[in-house]
Amino acid sequence: MAKVALETCPNYEISKVDEAINKCISSLGGISSFISKGDKVILKINLLRPSLPDKAVVTHPVFIESVVKEVQNAGGIPIIADSPGGPFTENRLRIDYKICKYDEVAKRTGAELNFDTRFEEVEFPHGLGIKKLKIAKFALDADKMITLPKLKTHMLMQFTGACKVEYGLVPGYEKMALHGKFPSASSLSKVIMDIVERFPPTISIMDAIVGMEGLGPGNGKPKRIGAVLASTSPVALDVVAMSLVNLDPKSTPLIKECQSRGISDADISNIDIVGKNLDELRVYDFKHVSGSSKLSAIVQAIGRFAPPKPFVNEKCIGCGICKENCPNGQISIVTDGNKKRAKIIHDNCIKCYCCHELCPNDAIDLRRF
Structure with a gap:
């Protein structure tokens, strides 16, 4: 034992x-x-x-x-x-x-x-x-x-x-x-x-x-x-x-x-x-x-069949750490106005959440919708 x-x-x-x-x-x-x-x-x-x-x-x-x-x-x-x-x-x-x-x-x-x-x-x-x-x-x-x-x-x-x-x-x-x-x-x-x-x-x-x-x-x-x-x-x-x-x-x-x-x-x-x-x-x-999501119980029930996707928020500084660590190469760094930021291609995202794990600025949100 x-x-x-x-x-x-x-x-x-x-x-x-x-x-x-x-x-x-x-x-x-x-x-x-x-x-x-x-x-x-x-x-x-x-x-x-x-x-x-x-x-x-x-x-x-x-x-x-x-x-x-x-x-x-x-x-x-x-x-x-x-x-x-x-x-x-x-x-x-x-x-x-x-x-x-x-x-x-x-x-x-x-x-x-x-x-x-x-x-x-x-x-x-x-x-x-x-x-x-x-x-x-x-x-x-x-x-x-x-x-x-x-x-x-x-x-x-x-x-x-x-x-x-x-x-x-x-x-x-x-x-x-x-x-x-x-x-x-x-x-x-x-x-x-x-x-x-x-x-x-x-x-x-x-x-x-x-x-x-x-x-x-x-x-x-x-x-x-x-x-x-x-x-x-x-x-x-x-x-x-x-x-x-x-x-x-x-x-x-x-x-x-x-x-x-x-x-x-x-x-x-x-x-x-x-x-x-x-x-x-x-x-x-x-x-x-x-239990950490703020979505309603109905949306959560639907979301069980649709794992959350990563989305870039306003905290992104375009450091490129997420791009370097994306196993499918689905992240690029683009110029948005006068600043750089990450861009995620969701169609081929495997939802491993490496970008979310490794972002030092809490700039990746996970959402189902």
Whole structure:
């Protein structure tokens, strides 16, 4: 039976985060049961795009710092790493680390920031969605991997957590190409679970102190949840995290895919939750993707058969990030009066919502009509 540790944490004060994370790890056997002296440990964070920590787009730097110290106490060598959306280059990583304040964590703790942007093509002999895929070298060279997901909604997948965070093992624009090949939530779920099963984390520790509700994973609103979760099973962790924010796990594409694979951890009745009581911490007013729209109930009912489309709003500055990351090449930058702005060709849009995820200016709206 999978075990998930659940603890409360009211804010990002370092002492409180340290206590909550230590309790979670201790409930699962202690850090020394996962990390040995000299282990090269990748801390796989959620670095969607450069964003200030209080926006709840990325794993909070204080959360990462706390896990860094746990790994160091066990004699491990922590390396903070991810492949964000868009270009996977050393210069881009330096910018992202600085804006997200991860460079400050490295300075305070001595942890290493990953700048290795190499990748290798890896075979997936048992893959149900893919048989080979390019994977970032930082993951292949590590002795252990600890994933540090951020609890957020996701416009395509409904929820992003311990399973979806491993999609970041795919380097840079390769993720964009995958969206083009696997445009639906169900098909992408197969790819994600192939990656999770091929590269299972040593342990996953979720930042659910402040999550993101509404139009996640990049343009929703921060929502205080006040929790830290940990498990050696990313599937079980996601099931409990979804339940924590009052989302039925069985309604999400990833958990449906897990159930089709016969993964027992996809059923909460097969999960041993230790620490705090789930029902006492449940957040009932958390706004999910389906509940974030202001459309009427009638329009929503019709809209179930017409997924929302991305539309450019007045906040667009024509930076071109959406154009660079559109897997179908359906976005151009045009001159509109005296300013530049993005233009989306909807006829061939596959509704992957990469433009919405990666826009740094919240300039992409999602509407059905």
